[in-house]
Amino acid sequence: MKIFEGSGVALVTPMEADGAVNYKKLEELVEWQINEGTDAIIACGTTGEASTLTNDEHIAVIEAVVKKVNGRIPVIAGTGVNDTRHAIELSTGAERVGADALLIVTPYYNKTSDEGLFLHFQKIAQSVKLPIILYSVASRTNMNITPQMVKRLSEIPNIVAIKEASGDISQIAEIARITPDDFAIYSGNDDQVLPIMALGGQGAISTIANIAPRQTHELTQALLDGDFQLAKKLQLAQLPLIHTIFSEVNPIPVKTAVGLLGKIQPNFRLPLYTAKAETVERLKKEMTAYGLEVSK
Numbered sequence: 054m055k056i057f058e059g060s061g062v063a064l065v066t067p068m069e070a071d072g073a074v075n076y077k078k079l080e081e082l083v084e085w086q087i088n089e090g091t092d093a094i095i096a097c098g099t100t101g102e103a104s105t106l107t108n109d110e111h112i113a114v115i116e117a118v119v120k121k122v123n124g125r126i127p128v129i130a131g132t133g134v135n136d137t138r139h140a141i142e143l144s145t146g147a148e149r150v151g152a153d154a155l156l157i158v159t160p161y162y163n164k165t166s167d168e169g170l171f172l173h174f175q176k177i178a179q180s181v182k183l184p185i186i187l188y189s190v191a192s193r194t195n196m197n198i199t200p201q202m203v204k205r206l207s208e209i210p211n212i213v214a215i216k217e218a219s220g221d222i223s224q225i226a227e228i229a230r231i232t233p234d235d236f237a238i239y240s241g242n243d244d245q246v247l248p249i250m251a252l253g254g255q256g257a258i259s260t261i262a263n264i265a266p267r268q269t270h271e272l273t274q275a276l277l278d279g280d281f282q283l284a285k286k287l288q289l290a291q292l293p294l295i296h297t298i299f300s301e302v303n304p305i306p307v308k309t310a311v312g313l314l315g316k317i318q319p320n321f322r323l324p325l326y327t328a329k330a331e332t333v334e335r336l337k338k339e340m341t342a343y344g345l346e347v348s349k
Contacts (some may be wrong), residue, residue, distance in 0.1 A: 057093035057127045057168070059257075060269040061091070061127075061262075062259055064094055065159060065304055065307065066106070068102075070320050072120070081109050083121040083122060092126055093128070094128055095129045097114055098131035098156060099304070100308075103131050108142065108146070110142055119152060122320075128153050129155065131151065132157060135164075141177055144183075148182065154186060157186070157188060159187075159194045161193065170198070173207065174209070175209055182211065183211065184213045187212060194219070204232055209267075213237060214236065214237035219258035220242055222252075222279055225252060225254075237255040242244075246259075246269075247285060250284075251255075260304070265291070268291070272287040300332055301332055305328050305332075309332065313336060314346070
């Protein structure tokens with residue numbers, strides 16, 4: 054099942070100086086993303102600072118995005134946490150407010166065994182009717198989803214895709230080899246969109262799309278169209294900016310960059326904190342070089 058093809062943005066969550074969610078700015082970002090050609094919006098992911106949102110805020114952000122999108126593109130809700138019951142609570146809440154799909158990360162910190170991992174995803178999947186995208190990002194969770202586990206999980210009817218951010222192209226190739234043809238693979242690393250989609254991936258769940266939505270859509274569309282020369286040009290052009298937006302822990306640089314575009318104030322909730330001065334200067338340089346207009 055293809056929840057979407059192309060570029061899905063892992064959207065930042067705008068906040069006031071006191072940490073309150075700025076829903077007006079959130080709606081403006083959603084509208085801008087759609088106008089720029091983004092193919093799906095992921096609300097309350099890592100880039101959206103979901104780990105610092107209360108349950109009520111988490112569901113309210115998803116609902117606000119759903120209402121603003123109004124069916125124009127899919128809305129995917131990040132509802133994965135390291136407590137299965139809590140993940141079910143968030144997942145059923147996201148379903149209730151109209152999300153089109155869920156993005157579920159592996160347990161982190163407490164982690165689990167292989168059987169615990171399977172049961173974690175199974176219990177969540179059984180609690181909702183929505184399609185689910187697995188999220189494998191061992192650099193944050195210290196827990197990988199192996200190709201064999203992905204294959205096993207793909208047999209659960211509503212687990213239909215994976216966001217692969219392991220960085221291991223050989224692993225991703227094996228997932229593509231052993232999972233069903235209709236099981237979708239999305240790139241979770243902005244610098245690996247080309248190789249992952251060359252292996253049959255359906256698109257990307259992107260951080261850089263927060264500041265370059267049109268260009269990221271064009272990259273994924275080129276790959277869907279089989280224009281690998283254009284895709285190579287577009288992918289390589291993004292690399293200096295990608296390196297910059299991951300020069301500090303995500304989402305600090307990219308949210309700062311959205312601020313440099315004049316779209317939000319780059320406020321964070323602790324433990325995330327303001328970008329270093331050198332990061333801001335590097336962002337200005339690379340954004341300008343990429344052709345983005347940095348506000349004065």
